[in-house]
Amino acid sequence: MSLVIRNLQRVIPIRRAPLRSKIEIVRRILGVQKFDLGIICVDNKNIQHINRIYRDRNVPTDVLSFPFHEHLKAGEFPQPDFPDDCNLGDIFLGVEYIFHQCKENEDYNDVLTVTATHGLCHLLGFTHGSEAEWQQMFAFNTGLPKYFQLNVFTKESGLSAEAESHS
Numbered sequence: 001m002s003l004v005i006r007n008l009q010r011v012i013p014i015r016r017a018p019l020r021s022k023i024e025i026v027r028r029i030l031g032v033q034k035f036d037l038g039i040i041c042v043d044n045k046n047i048q049h050i051n052r053i054y055r056d057r058n059v060p061t062d063v064l065s066f067p068f069h070e071h072l073k074a075g076e077f078p079q080p081d082f083p084d085d086c087n088l089g090d091i092f093l094g095v096e097y098i099f100h101q102c103k104e105n106e107d108y109n110d111v112l113t114v115t116a117t118h119g120l121c122h123l124l125g126f127t128h129g130s131e132a133e134w135q136q137m138f139a140f141n142t143g144l145p146k147y148f149q150l151n152v153f154t155k156e157s158g159l160s161a162e163a164e165s166h167s
Contacts, residue, residue: 001036001086003027009043012099015109022113026120029144032077037123038090039116047094062101063115064092065122072125074136091119117144 003023007014019039027033042050044060052058054066068087069078080086098115102108121137128134 001034003037003039005039005041007041008046009041009095011043011096012108014041014095014112018109019113019116023116023120026113026117026144030120030124032088032120032124034086035078036087037120039119040090040092041095042092044094044096047092047097050092060094060097062094062098063119063122064094065119066090066092067123067125074125074127074133075140076125088120088123091116091123093119117141 003020005016005020005023007016023037023039024033027035027037047064048058048060050064051061054064067089068085069080069089072078078085078088093112093115095112098111099108102111121140124140126133126137126140128137
């Protein structure tokens with residue numbers, strides 16, 4: 001099925017073709033390529049607005065995920081009854097926020113891919129509000145090649161359980 005990547009901001013340049021090819025690899029590895037997926041790139045103003053509306057947090061963030069199938073257990077794949085239900089949902093990437101959070105030695109495009117992968121994990125029911133949930137998400141992530149992990153699930157990274165109050 002389709003992967004749609006929309007760039008709705010003009011603050012940070014986005015290289016959609018490499019992002020698309022990397023996310024397609026992740027989808028194949030996870031076995032979810034038969035599901036539609038939307039990735040929407042937005043600036044700080046818009047991600048903050050979405051975060052305020054849906055999470056009651058008036059701050060920009062790196063990623064917000066909106067699952068089509070809202071009640072999946074962690075790692076569970078949707079079992080659609082109809083072709084129109086072959087959809088994972090949408091991932092909003094706060095690309096401006098991500099860009100400014102990158103460390104000097106990190107490649108922005110790689111971090112963008114890893115953050116999108118993190119959002120995809122949320123669409124598959126993973127959360128990390130507790131240590132046990134974080135461990136479950138970490139275990140799932142270790143099934144991906146190291147390239148797609150990029151320390152995304154280490155406690156030192158910006159996407160750890162402690163810092164997750166943003167995602």
